[in-house]
Amino acid sequence: MTKMDISRRTFIHTAAAAGGGMILGFSIPGISPALARSVMPEGWKDPAGGVEVSAWLTIDTDGTVTVRVPHTEMGQGALTSVSMFIAEELDVPWKDVKAVFASANRHITQGEEYVNMSTYGSNLVRNRHPHILQAGASARERLKEAAALQWGVARSAVTAKQGVLSSGGNKGTYGEFASAAAAVSLAEEPKAKEYLDWWLLGTDVPRMDVDIKTDGSAIYPIDAVVPGMVYASVMSCPVPGGRLKSYDFNVIKDRPGVIQAVALTQVKDKLGRTDQMSGIAVVADTFYRAKTALELMPVEWDLHAGIGLSTQSMEAEAQGLLGMDAEHVEEVRGDPRPILAASPADKIVTADYMRPTESHVCMEPAAALVSITKDRVDVWSKTQSVQGTLMLVADQLGRPPSEVYCHGTSQGGGFGFGSAHPAPRQAAEIAQAVGRPVKVIWTREEDIAQARTRPPVWGRFTAAIGSDGLPTAMHARTVGSSQKPDFADRVIVDQHYSVPNYRFERHAVKSHIPIGYNRAPGANSNGFLIEQFADEMALAGGWDPLEWRIKMTEGNERWQRVLAKMKEVCGYTTDLPKGVGMGVAVVEAHNATVGACATVEVTKRGALYIEKVHIISNTGYVINPRNAHEQNFSSVVWELSHALTGGLDIQGGRITNGNLDKYALMRMPEAPVVESSWAMSHDGWWGGFGETSAPPTPPAVANAIFAATGKRVRSTPIIKHDLSWS
Amino acid sequence: MSFQLNINGKTHDVDIEPETPLLWVIRDSVGLTGTKFGCGIAQCGACTVHVDGKAVKSCSVNAATAVGKQVTTIEGLGADGQHPLQAAWIEHTVPQCGYCQSGQLMAAAALLAKSPKPSDREIDSAMAGNICRCGTYTEIKAAIKTAAKIG
Numbered sequence: 024m025t026k027m028d029i030s031r032r033t034f035i036h037t038a039a040a041a042g043g044g045m046i047l048g049f050s051i052p053g054i055s056p057a058l059a060r061s062v063m064p065e066g067w068k069d070p071a072g073g074v075e076v077s078a079w080l081t082i083d084t085d086g087t088v089t090v091r092v093p094h095t096e097m098g099q100g101a102l103t104s105v106s107m108f109i110a111e112e113l114d115v116p117w118k119d120v121k122a123v124f125a126s127a128n129r130h131i132t133q134g135e136e137y138v139n140m141s142t143y144g145s146n147l148v149r150n151r152h153p154h155i156l157q158a159g160a161s162a163r164e165r166l167k168e169a170a171a172l173q174w175g176v177a178r179s180a181v182t183a184k185q186g187v188l189s190s191g192g193n194k195g196t197y198g199e200f201a202s203a204a205a206a207v208s209l210a211e212e213p214k215a216k217e218y219l220d221w222w223l224l225g226t227d228v229p230r231m232d233v234d235i236k237t238d239g240s241a242i243y244p245i246d247a248v249v250p251g252m253v254y255a256s257v258m259s260c261p262v263p264g265g266r267l268k269s270y271d272f273n274v275i276k277d278r279p280g281v282i283q284a285v286a287l288t289q290v291k292d293k294l295g296r297t298d299q300m301s302g303i304a305v306v307a308d309t310f311y312r313a314k315t316a317l318e319l320m321p322v323e324w325d326l327h328a329g330i331g332l333s334t335q336s337m338e339a340e341a342q343g344l345l346g347m348d349a350e351h352v353e354e355v356r357g358d359p360r361p362i363l364a365a366s367p368a369d370k371i372v373t374a375d376y377m378r379p380t381e382s383h384v385c386m387e388p389a390a391a392l393v394s395i396t397k398d399r400v401d402v403w404s405k406t407q408s409v410q411g412t413l414m415l416v417a418d419q420l421g422r423p424p425s426e427v428y429c430h431g432t433s434q435g436g437g438f439g440f441g442s443a444h445p446a447p448r449q450a451a452e453i454a455q456a457v458g459r460p461v462k463v464i465w466t467r468e469e470d471i472a473q474a475r476t477r478p479p480v481w482g483r484f485t486a487a488i489g490s491d492g493l494p495t496a497m498h499a500r501t502v503g504s505s506q507k508p509d510f511a512d513r514v515i516v517d518q519h520y521s522v523p524n525y526r527f528e529r530h531a532v533k534s535h536i537p538i539g540y541n542r543a544p545g546a547n548s549n550g551f552l553i554e555q556f557a558d559e560m561a562l563a564g565g566w567d568p569l570e571w572r573i574k575m576t577e578g579n580e581r582w583q584r585v586l587a588k589m590k591e592v593c594g595y596t597t598d599l600p601k602g603v604g605m606g607v608a609v610v611e612a613h614n615a616t617v618g619a620c621a622t623v624e625v626t627k628r629g630a631l632y633i634e635k636v637h638i639i640s641n642t643g644y645v646i647n648p649r650n651a652h653e654q655n656f657s658s659v660v661w662e663l664s665h666a667l668t669g670g671l672d673i674q675g676g677r678i679t680n681g682n683l684d685k686y687a688l689m690r691m692p693e694a695p696v697v698e699s700s701w702a703m704s705h706d707g708w709w710g711g712f713g714e715t716s717a718p719p720t721p722p723a724v725a726n727a728i729f730a731a732t733g734k735r736v737r738s739t740p741i742i743k744h745d746l747s748w749s
Numbered sequence: 750m751s752f753q754l755n756i757n758g759k760t761h762d763v764d765i766e767p768e769t770p771l772l773w774v775i776r777d778s779v780g781l782t783g784t785k786f787g788c789g790i791a792q793c794g795a796c797t798v799h800v801d802g803k804a805v806k807s808c809s810v811n812a813a814t815a816v817g818k819q820v821t822t823i824e825g826l827g828a829d830g831q832h833p834l835q836a837a838w839i840e841h842t843v844p845q846c847g848y849c850q851s852g853q854l855m856a857a858a859a860l861l862a863k864s865p866k867p868s869d870r871e872i873d874s875a876m877a878g879n880i881c882r883c884g885t886y887t888e889i890k891a892a893i894k895t896a897a898k899i900g
Contacts (some may be wrong), residue, residue, distance in 0.1 A: 116785070248782075386785070
């Protein structure tokens with residue numbers, strides 16, 4: 024570890040931008056150098072010095088380029104992807120590139136230089152690439168301009184390549200011209216390169232933060248420490264929406280280390296998705312003492328009226344609704360009902376599907392540390408947006424955002440949960456109440472009970488099959504949760520098969536269970552419905568399911584590419600011995616068209632082995648195939664976890680799964696082999712890889728199970744189905 | 750109550766209730782944060798450490814049971830230089846979010862210490878107690894084989 028020179032570091036602002044200057048970093052008063060390494064915004068690696076060419080990067084005299092990454096690193100490769108974009112345009116050797124987390128405080132106080140620091144929806148590569156590439160290109164052109172001025176030549180006569188500027192006999196390193204470049208204003212910003220000119224993007228680059236995640240040195244929010252810090256264990260009303268009625272601190276006040284109990288105020292969050300529920304916290308000098316004391320303290324709740332809600336009550340309501348006309352109707356292509364009514368029964372296909380409530384269960388539960396002083400507030404939190412969390416804590420404390428610093432750290436998973444919890448609010452409220460820095464850690468039980476869930480969805484699909492075996496009409500009716508009825512309807516409404524008469528209806532069951540985003544949010548649930556029904560339509564018409572998809576998406580370039588590649592590389596066939604099956608599915612979501620081809624084996628006694636899932640991605644472009652493949656197997660395991668053994672149970676208005684003993688997730692022995700192939704359109708639209716391979720996987724597996732056994736698994740978890748055959 | 754724990758070859762004086770789980774003593778009393786909290790009920794394996802060379806879910810054993818024994822955490826795994834598993838983890842770029850990987854590495858290291866050339870089935874069995882929500886299982890398995898020089 025490099026020693027930190029505290030004296031060189033001031034709180035936040037770098038030295039003047041014009042003319043460049045030393046990067047002064049972001050140290051925090053009262054923190055030892057060793058800890059500072061852990062907790063600074065740049066904290067995942069020792070910060071580099073160098074000259075600031077722009078808010079995005081510094082260049083050191085030895086050629087080291089340090090990229091400030093605005094986005095959250097939760098394993099998806101944000102540090103690497105942003106740095107690759109910058110290095111591509113800047114044109115520097117990859118070995119010279121380092122990454123640090125950018126400052127959210129600088130972003131909100133200095134003109135939103137990073138445009139948008141949030142990190143979800145596979146948006147980093149998909150939607151942020153234009154301005155990140157621009158930042159790299161802009162720095163390159165300013166270096167060229169600085170050299171051109173010194174050498175008395177036109178900028179166009181200067182070449183910038185691999186960290187070296189040259190023109191005729193003149194030559195210099197980026198580092199030599201960094202200070203001058205920082206002072207350059209360009210009359211016009213350069214355009215980003217065409218993808219055919221890429222030298223780094225599109226190549227296999229190992230993620231940059233792997234080494235610190237093999238020796239325990241990576242720091243996560245749960246690991247952050249500041250002097251004088253105490254710990255809080257929290258419990259919100261187990262029935263969401265209920266309120267704390269009473270608690271008896273006297274029972275626990277003499278326990279070792281116990282400091283205080285703090286009632287948590289209900290806060291409706293105008294910033295969205297992070298409402299703080301009414302609850303209670305116990306503060307102690309260690310987390311385990313706080314947790315134990317909270318468990319022993321008598322607490323009474325005013326439970327919410329939703330106490331009558333259960334898995335069974337929602338199922339009964341949904342089944343009733345599936346048989347009724349809905350108010351929300353989208354006649355996508357006319358009204359199929361007359362055709363369906365006139366079709367003979369043997370030309371009608373109809374099926375009901377269901378997927379239950381699911382949770383994220385990030386390996387790192389929600390945790391947040393808030394330190395409040397007169398001058399500033401420091402925050403380390405599980406988050407997918409340091410900018411959003413900064414604003415949240417400013418709002419909670421009534422402090423100007425300019426006084427709040429939310430620090431970048433590694434994140435132990437995100438999956439949409441990252442920013443959708445109130446832990447930083449809780450830590451802020453408790454820290455204010457006890458007058459000391461407070462770290463809140465959620466127990467796994469609290470994490471499962473309080474995380475905003477992926478809502479359940481039900482669907483009934485009906486189609487008429489014409490004389491050519493292709494559907495002539497289709498009707499889809501879904502039931503979602505009243506908390507967010509339209510939860511990714513789009514995958515069904517905008518289904519890409521050219522059924523001539525297609526109508527969509529939607530109902531909602533009454534529910535008070537809060538809804539959140541969950542790695543490819545609704546596309547997972549809805550993809551499972553529509554892509555199994557696609558198979559059912561194909562087979563009813565005597566079509567091969569892959570050929571049917573090719574036929575039904577004629578003229579759709581994105582899909583045709585994926586399906587053609589699938590046909591080429593997956594070896595898909597329906598001609599397999601009983602007990603072995605292949606299944607395909609394609610889902611378009613988050614601007615990506617992704618196919619999955621699954622191979623399964625089912626024993627006569629019904630044991631399921633998923634041997635392989637082959638993912639075919641059309642995300643427009645692939646900037647790092649190695650990481651894209653890693654995201655593919657990550658997404659496959661993610662969604663198969665839910666589809667095979669997941670499903671949250673709701674009883675008495677609360678989630679009752681408790682902990683991982685009652686919410687089973689995929690483990691090594693069940694994990695399939697995952698292969699990846701690309702079918703990129705390269706036509707100007709960009710998708711992402713963070714989640715887009717999850718949705719097609721469960722329906723491909725379900726279709727493969729049908730091929731193997733003749734049994735349809737129209738609901739999850741699949742483990743609840745009897746797959747035995749004879 | 751005061752007692753001493755030997756962690757990564759160093760003796761630490763600890764003053765805490767002896768029933769406190771070893772995990773929280775390692776993290777909060779001793780300040781070694783590489784060992785992670787995931788579930789608290791020995792289901793996820795993020796807290797895996799070695800006690801006298803055996804893989805133990807530190808969230809579910811009392812700290813007092815480790816008195817007089819050698820505790821090794823992720824920070825001590827490479828004490829004599831980088832462990833072959835750590836090198837293999839880097840070669841295969843195993844960690845994604847990385848939060849479970851300390852536990853994965855400790856479980857794998859205990860396996861290789863006992864069975865230097867493990868079969869696939871042995872690897873599955875030894876690693877089944879460690880959940881990775883990023884789904885890095887195939888890479889973990891490949892890295893274990895690389896470290897064991899299998900294949």
